[in-house]
Amino acid sequence: MEAVERAFRALDEGIADYLARKGIRPSCGPGCFACCYGWVTASRLEAQALLPHLTEAQKARVLEEGPRRLALLAREKDDPGFSRRFFLSRSPCPLLEAGLCGVYAHRPLACRGVLTDEDPAYCDPENPHPAPKPHHGPGHFLRVPHRMARRRMEELWEEERAQTGFLVLGELSGLLYLLLTGLPEDREGVEARLEALGVLGGRFGFQVV
Template identity: 65%
Template sequence: MTPEEAWRALEEDLADYLERKGVVPSCRAGCFACCFGLVTLSRLEGLALLPHLTPLQKARLLEEGPRRLALLQEGKDDPHFPSRFFQSRTPCPLLEEGLCGVYPQRPLACRGLLTEGDPRLCAPEATPPKGHFLPVPWRMARLRMEALWEEERRRFGHALIGELASLLYLLLKGLPQDREGVEALLRELGVLGGRWGYQVL
């Protein structure tokens, strides 16, 4: 399975599920609170994204990547790190004037985050009620992610999972192919392991 196939399959599954359940997500263009969150990406999804990045998007990733790595180094063992990061309102570098700049190629983690509630409750300063984010679409996305991780293991001998902006940055800069090289680089950067750091599976 390729990332493109996983993206299409998830979209089809989501459309079928939402129609059967009569659920209408309130997510709309210009509603982008989720774009402040910590997004998980695998190397395989990152490689599928790279050809679609514009020069300006690449420039923003090259600027933002080191900052994200520093934040991960500092907070990867902190159980509250994702909340602190979200509340800092640091936008995804691929967000452009309130819209996703790579929407057709957005990661599975982004595709599975849906709500039918008030989108204002998605904001970093809000306290959404339990069940605000739909659990089934998220589980569907997670299953597709796990399938891609298995495919990545088959291709590379391991799977690499990390934060979106910093992983794209590392891919742009040049990431080792072998597990030992990847682990050595991430260890040197101080972002390997921990609760929220990079995982090599």
């Protein structure tokens, strides 16, 4: 999984350089985990790279939470308001442990790009966001790190296509669950499994491209 590790290093270094040049100091820190309630999308390549680092307890939580999220997705994947409702439901990532990311060094690119220099309390879904500053994106999150993460994600998607001939994208917990329980290697098999679960396509469903 060298491509994934390279993408992580490149993004971390790029974000650190940007923050240093702009004199921006993120306020994110231990015990700040409201973003861990979000709907995180990852590629199969990222999820496969994460699997060897999961503890047995983490795997057990993924095996418990994965089916719930897949069932939720099957019902609501076409609803434009789904991701916000999910955030407000305060369903934590199964890899969150005592307010800390249990796989922090191996967390997905999408998570690495979520940073703020405002009060972390604003990350709580119930709290109103302040007026954004010029370097913020929507709300109070830093725009450039988010864009940098997206660019690295797209590069990794191309790497996955080069390695396997197609790309699988989906919600992190559900994707980890599918890999733990056996996701087919071929495109037709993957599509058939996702179709059978009712989670293929739609606004928030799994994508095979």
